[in-house]
Amino acid sequence: MAATAPRRRGPRRATTEGEILDAALALLDQGGATAVSVRGIAARVGVAPNAVYTYFPDKAAVVKALVERLLSEVNHDVFADRAQPWRLRVEALALELRQRLTAHPGVVQLMISGPVTGPQALALHEALLELLDDAGLNPADAPRASYLLFVYIVGSLALVVADVEEPGPLPPEAGWIARRRQALAKTPADHYPRAATAAATRAAYISTEQYLWGLHRLLDGIATSAQPSIEQRARDAIHQDGHSSPHNTPATSPLH
Amino acid sequence: MAATAPRRRGPRRATTEGEILDAALALLDQGGATAVSVRGIAARVGVAPNAVYTYFPDKAAVVKALVERLLSEVNHDVFADRAQPWRLRVEALALELRQRLTAHPGVVQLMISGPVTGPQALALHEALLELLDDAGLNPADAPRASYLLFVYIVGSLALVVADVEEPGPLPPEAGWIARRRQALAKTPADHYPRAATAAATRAAYISTEQYLWGLHRLLDGIATSAQPSIEQRARDAIHQDGHSSPHNTPATSPLH
DNA sequence: ACCTGAACACCGTTCAAGT
């Protein structure tokens, strides 16, 4: 795709494709997903609105490229170490993605405004498949599990971001939860007794702790059904049954 | 909220608040989330754009009311039967929500454009908490599990809807998957070997079957960690330990 | 190849005015 362009030797005037994405990112960060506009980008770059169409066919292409750029900032090293237990590696991936994407809250909305099929998204998918293969999942379950994890991660972020109405960076977690607790305390106990009782827990839905709690339940579910049992793995060591191929890690939960 | 208005006796001119939501829904169904505009609604109702502001303070309020209306169409009966195993009940809820929301694909984007806190959303939350309580989850885990399920359901629907770019009703599943398989077959095996091998499975990510597969893993994870084991439940029948209160259902997976 | 001016068909929202 990115053919080695002739690279003009004149001093000013940068790549201008990167400039456009820089401008789009700046708009995203200060105004949220709705603030990313072709006209806004053009104004920031210092150019007429339609000049953007020299580099991108339409706004959707700009958004797609922006999503790819942010996905490219995900550090694959944090979950690449095959000596680590697979659960810890998945957890590292989930936390890394959460951190990178919540740093630009609006990007989640942009991501789910169209199919996520760019090279960076595919590379992440590939890495996760590798990871789950290392975990001993069979080839039929690994992709299913990878999508399950992706759905959970994206869904979590989408709901977290949706909870704040003002654009800009997400508020610090502690104060955010406190504010939610205050609001949820008004839940009418006569109509919604259980929701009212659980108000404090509900306030923490947007927390990293809830995020990890859910992830661990999910990993339990994947391990339970898609990994061989301890007894089965013992037998596997002698007689392979073609359904599973345990590699290196035990199915212990790291934090639970 | 809905105080009994004087109800004019003149023949024409309906509630006009419902008319607005009808128009918004029609726009949503034929043009997707982006087609829901104040001006479009006004044109459909046959009124000046600013007339909408007589009934709603802003567009966000219209969207919120529309989401609530669609959530109100969710049939609680399909998961209300306490004689049914809890897993089947959760599955019924998940399928009911999926069916209702995919009937109006754009609504998922509208839902996650702001906090989901209306009465209908709360009622659903309450019902799910009741259900998980029936399942024997302790009061600390039930709300966490309910949010986990909600995240999964909403995340799944968001990604399913994001996969189609044209607005309007979702395509029939079989042809949709076939089209995806055709596209994913082009995955370069040299760069993404596992993703390429799993192309057929990836094509079915948007299927109801994958949706249920993920849900079952999730239920396994919830049952494993938050429900007492079989032995523990046997002991529970005699000696209550205050951590769990099993009611009526075994932890068998219905479809797996 | 890269950019512009001008235009088209849209947005959400406000304000003053009318009934």
Added chain:
DNA sequence: ACCTGAACACCGTTCAAGT
């Protein structure tokens, strides 16, 4: 209470024209 005309500050995209 309910609605309108007019306006303001925005959108994405196209087209013909310029360098």
